[in-house]
Amino acid sequence: MIRKGGSNWVDGENFFDRKTELGALEERVREGTHTLLTAQRRMGKTSLVRELQRRLAETGEFEVVFVDLEAATDPADAIAEIGIQAKPVRAAWDWIKTGFGNLVRSAGGRIEELSVADLKVKLRAGIDAGNWPQRGDAIFAALAESGRPVVLAIDELPILVNRLLKDDTGRVTPEGKREADAFLSWLRKAGQAHRDRVTLILSGSVSLEPLLEQAGLSAQANIFSPYDLKPWSEETAVSCLEALAQSYEVGLGLEVRRDMCRRLRCCIPHHVQMFFDMMHDHLRRAGLKDASLNDVEWVYVREMQGVRGQVDLQHYEGRLEMVLGRAGYTIALEILTATAVDGNITAETIDGYRNYFAMGNAHDGDDAPAVDHVLHMLQHDGYVEPEDGGYRFVSRLLEDWWRGRYGQRFVPVFDR
């Protein structure tokens, strides 16, 4: 029985459908193809990887390791994180014991008795800016010696790369570029060296490619074969809503479910789950068992567009600002608001923005990325899609959020 998704990743019973994607990724793993999983935000990338790993581990044929680099600040941190997450794999644990056991013993302890948090501190203390590549190689070598092939998933690598590349204002610095380059080329070499023993799956809530393009490091990603995770089809989203309605014993007729999906326009799993959750709350409060089309309207306008829904929008904005920097974010804000208010953005309007921002109007003192880079990023991360030479929002929910939040007070920088 499926339970509501909340906002964190889901797997097992709570993971709905994605059969084609699971099949395609499993095939890649079996063929030793490294994957770069890309998709718009909240599409279910982390869940897909987690569920794939759960299933592969269940067959008994694979070892699986999941690493989240969101909190890593430098390559040494990242290596320590990979090391600690690899601990359940026997060969990796043996490596930790021989490499770091001495450190612990000399401090008068037994490594077996350390908690994961303490172990991580020890590991981290033994890895520094000078030795991280060797330490990283040793972890990979240990994983490759494991009796079973290893599926190593690395989530939020782009966040680390972004952090390495840029300073506080969001500018790519020469040292940052060197550091990102060193880490990515290490990962690339390690991935190539152990191709059939360790398969990599990279993912993240922002796209890696535009970041690498911006820094001139695109070649570092060429051992990874991209896989683009799409939204659910209306049919799948309608079935998921049906399954949720059954679990929570509420009535959502077919027309109601269809209407919910059409309002979203793009069935991003998280938005489908959110809509169900808010509908469920609404029905409970109103003492109703069955939802009508009026309830859909109410929940979409009052709840999805309301304060609770907007919390999610902040999440989107935070990531955008992170990858674009202050100056680039100013441009994105302007472009997205114009697009939401007008329903689309035309080629002429884009030209207008090109001219306007080329004159250094984005943010005092900063050299802003070009309008085209911002648009490229927005398209890559699935905010907008091309339409008649211009762009429009992919998701209606996001479009409505954006208009609700910025549309009213919007004074365009030039007449469109």
Ligand SMILES: Nc1ncnc2c1ncn2[C@@H]1O[C@H](COP(=O)(O)OP(=O)(O)OP(=O)(O)O)[C@@H](O)[C@H]1O
């Ligand atoms: N296959 C699925 N079945 C049911 N719900 C799903 C599925 N995939 C995603 N979801 C819903 O979407 C939410 C977000 O999923 P997840 O964290 O995996 O997405 P993500 O693409 O990694 O997001 P982010 O861009 O923030 O990293 C989950 O909490 C869940 O509610």
Ligand SMILES: [Mg+2]
């Ligand atoms: Mg994720």
